Amino acid sequence: MNFSCKKYLSYKWFNDLICKSNLAESSKIRGCLIFKPYGLEIWNKIKNQLNYLLKKTGHENYYFPLLISLTDLNKEYNHIKGFSKECAIVTHRRLNIKNNNILLDRNSKLKNELIIRPTSEAIIWNSLKKWINSYRDLPRLLNQWSNIIRWEMRPRFLLRNSEFILQEGHTVHSSKQEAISHSIKILNLYKYFIEKILSIPVIKGKKTPKEKFAGANATYCLESVLLDGKALQIATSHFLGQNFSKSFDVKYFNKNGISERPWGTSYGISTRLIGALVFTHSDKYGLILPPKIAPIQIVIISIIKKIEDNKIIEKLVKKILVCLKQKKIRCLYDNRKRYNPGWKFNEYDIKGIPLRITIGKNEIQKGLIEIFRRDNRKRKHIKIRNLKNQITYFLKNIQKNIFLKALFLKNKFTKTIDDYKKFKQIFHSNGGLIYSHWDGRKESEKKIKEDTSASIICIPSTSKKKSNFGHCIYSKNFSKQRVIFAKCY
Numbered sequence: 001m002n003f004s005c006k007k008y009l010s011y012k013w014f015n016d017l018i019c020k021s022n023l024a025e026s027s028k029i030r031g032c033l034i035f036k037p038y039g040l041e042i043w044n045k046i047k048n049q050l051n052y053l054l055k056k057t058g059h060e061n062y063y064f065p066l067l068i069s070l071t072d073l074n075k076e077y078n079h080i081k082g083f084s085k086e087c088a089i090v091t092h093r094r095l096n097i098k099n100n101n102i103l104l105d106r107n108s109k110l111k112n113e114l115i116i117r118p119t120s121e122a123i124i125w126n127s128l129k130k131w132i133n134s135y136r137d138l139p140r141l142l143n144q145w146s147n148i149i150r151w152e153m154r155p156r157f158l159l160r161n162s163e164f165i166l167q168e169g170h171t172v173h174s175s176k177q178e179a180i181s182h183s184i185k186i187l188n189l190y191k192y193f194i195e196k197i198l199s200i201p202v203i204k205g206k207k208t209p210k211e212k213f214a215g216a217n218a219t220y221c222l223e224s225v226l227l228d229g230k231a232l233q234i235a236t237s238h239f240l241g242q243n244f245s246k247s248f249d250v251k252y253f254n255k256n257g258i259s260e261r262p263w264g265t266s267y268g269i270s271t272r273l274i275g276a277l278v279f280t281h282s283d284k285y286g287l288i289l290p291p292k293i294a295p296i297q298i299v300i301i302s303i304i305k306k307i308e309d310n311k312i313i314e315k316l317v318k319k320i321l322v323c324l325k326q327k328k329i330r331c332l333y334d335n336r337k338r339y340n341p342g343w344k345f346n347e348y349d350i351k352g353i354p355l356r357i358t359i360g361k362n363e364i365q366k367g368l369i370e371i372f373r374r375d376n377r378k379r380k381h382i383k384i385r386n387l388k389n390q391i392t393y394f395l396k397n398i399q400k401n402i403f404l405k406a407l408f409l410k411n412k413f414t415k416t417i418d419d420y421k422k423f424k425q426i427f428h429s430n431g432g433l434i435y436s437h438w439d440g441r442k443e444s445e446k447k448i449k450e451d452t453s454a455s456i457i458c459i460p461s462t463s464k465k466k467s468n469f470g471h472c473i474y475s476k477n478f479s480k481q482r483v484i485f486a487k488c489y
Contacts, residue, residue: 009227014279015157021287021350023274024158031155031162035271038351041295042274043165047145049292050167050193050269057189059143059169064123066147067114072122076247082214083118086150090114116149121215121240121266124170125248132172135254138262139182140172148270158275159232159489168268174254176241179263180218183237186267187220190235198273199290199403200224200280201410202234203433203484205458210442213266217241223457223484225413226279229431231457231486234276237267280406287352288374290402291395298324298331298391299353301344303360313359316384320357320369323388329395349374354398355391375401416482420473423485427452431487435460437479439472448474454485 019025023039026032035043051061067090073080080087094108117123124142132140148166155162169186173179187204194200202222212219216238224234244250245261254260281288291297300320302313317333324331332353334344341358348356356372363369368381375398382390413432417423423436431454438444438456449455451474460483462468468481 011156011228014275017282017286017350018157018278021278021352023278023287026157029162031152033158033161033163038295039274042277042289042293043271045293045295046198046269046273047167049197051143051145053189053193054143054167054169057141057185058139059141062142062144063146064117064120064127064144066117068117068120068123070113070115072126073115076122076125076215076244078243079121079215079247080118083150086152087118088116088149088151090116117146118148118150119266120144120146120168121170121244122248125244125250125264128172129248129250132250132252132262134252135174137252138172138174139178142170144168144170156275156489158278159272161271164270164272166268166270169266171265172245172250172262173265174252174260174262176263179241179265180239183218183220183239183265183267186265187222187235187237190222190237190267190269194222194224194234194273195403197290197292198277199292199399199406200234200276201403201407203410203458203460205460205484207236207458208445208456208483210445211456213238215240215243216266217243221458223433223486224276224280225410225433225486226276226489227282227409228279229413229487231433231484231488232272232276232279233457233488234273235267235269238265240264240266280409281402282352285377286350288402289352289354291354291399294352294354295330296332296351296353297329297395298355298357299344299348300331300333300357300359301341301348302333302335303341303358305361309361312361312364316359316364320359320384320387324391327388327392329391345372355394373398375405418470418473423473424452427454427485427487433457434485435482436473436485437470437481438483439475439477439479441472441475441477444472444474444477448485452485452487454487456483457486457488459483 022036024033024035027034091110091113092104092108093110094105096103096105145167147163149163152160152162171182191202191204194202202224204222207219207221218239220237221233222235224232226232242261242263244264251259251261278287300317304310321333352374354374358370367384369384371380371382415432416435445456470479472479
């Protein structure tokens with residue numbers, strides 16, 4: 001059950017860790033995963049908690065079809081051209097069996113091909129045309145939990161897959177400002193969720209015109225840095241303007257009876273969050289899960305040296321389990337006889353269980369139990385009678401400590417650079433998040449990426465004061481503020 005990899009913090013280490021911890025494994029289809037119960041349970045925790053937050057803001061859950069007609073996609077050319085190289089297309093409607101072989105029926109070609117959704121704007125706006133007639137129908141807040149297909153040129157395990165599970169929100173508003181405000185409101189909601197629940201510190205900002213979502217007027221984003229120094233786009237929120245209401249001819253009558261076009265937004269997170277969780281908090285021993293998202297928050301392991309000790313230990317464990325469940329703590333008692341305690345310790349290290357309680361006869365006689373924290377790997381003996389009062393403190397402290405460790409990592413990788421030679425040296429070696437000036441020109445952005453493989457991951461949400469003015473790291477032209485460069489997944 002040992003987990004090891006020669007290149008700790010490498011992409012291979014990351015892949016091995018996902019498999020060893022039983023989160024997921026590769027399927028026979030390139031870029032597609034098989035989620036195992038443990039990995040799916042983490043996603044369900046994410047889904048349930050985020051779903052609760054979204055419903056509090058007025059969202060309603062819908063489910064739209066997996067297939068979109070090519071005719072509908074053609075209505076929004078600027079949007080779909082951004083996904084054109086990633087689309088999976090259904091061209092035929094049946095198969096034939098010949099000589100015990102299953103073959104494509106060449107005579108069943110569809111007149112109008114169907115696209116497996118790369119995103120759902122087209123099909124949703126086609127429906128909104130029927131649902132929105134009056135200002136009384138606005139705002140409209142739709143949410144969907146679905147799967148998406150985007151054929152990736154270079155799939156990355158749990159970071160960039162061809163198929164992934166997605167939360168996608170779509171909203172319609174009566175004014176431009178209301179739509180922009182909603183986009184930013186959802187970005188802040190994501191930030192709260194990712195930092196407070198997943199303990200991942202993020203940078204809030206805006207994408208450059210080159211990097212924004214296809215078909216959007218503006219894309220707001222949250223970016224994080226992983227253990228290897230590369231960046232990961234972890235959530236996005238898009239202001240769509242009136243692009244889709246024009247493409248799909250969506251109109252409504254305002255309070256004065258005048259016909260107007262509404263304003264739209266869309267936003268989402270995906271199972272990439274699990275990849276971010278793994279690649280932000282783990283260590284050479286395995287996963288480290290924040291208690292708020294861990295399927296199992298506490299595991300109890302007994303140390304039985306003699307058979308007669310079992311009854312004494314079991315009696316105490318039952319009391320502890322009742323106590324923990326009363327506090328709504330997710331716990332597991334591992335009393336499997338076929339594995340020794342050392343094997344179990346290793347297993348739960350890999351799975352990232354936040355707290356481990358070890359109980360043996362000697363501890364019981366002293367009125368103690370041993371607590372092991374996965375985040376800092378420290379052991380502590382506490383009195384059994386104090387467990388009920390102290391256990392919540394331990395979990396809260398672990399959650400906080402995991403965030404602070406990740407914040408320290410982010411700060412460690414963050415540098416401010418003004419010299420282009422030094423800038424290139426950093427990206428040819430360690431990488432990280434580099435704050436440098438950019439002149440706002442696509443040509444400079446493109447040339448920097450060619451030289452270093454680094455992209456502008458975002459224009460950070462900072463005030464544009466004169467103190468932020470400077471000169472572009474590449475062209476030396478005037479620059480209004482620094483942006484963040486990084487190599488990213």
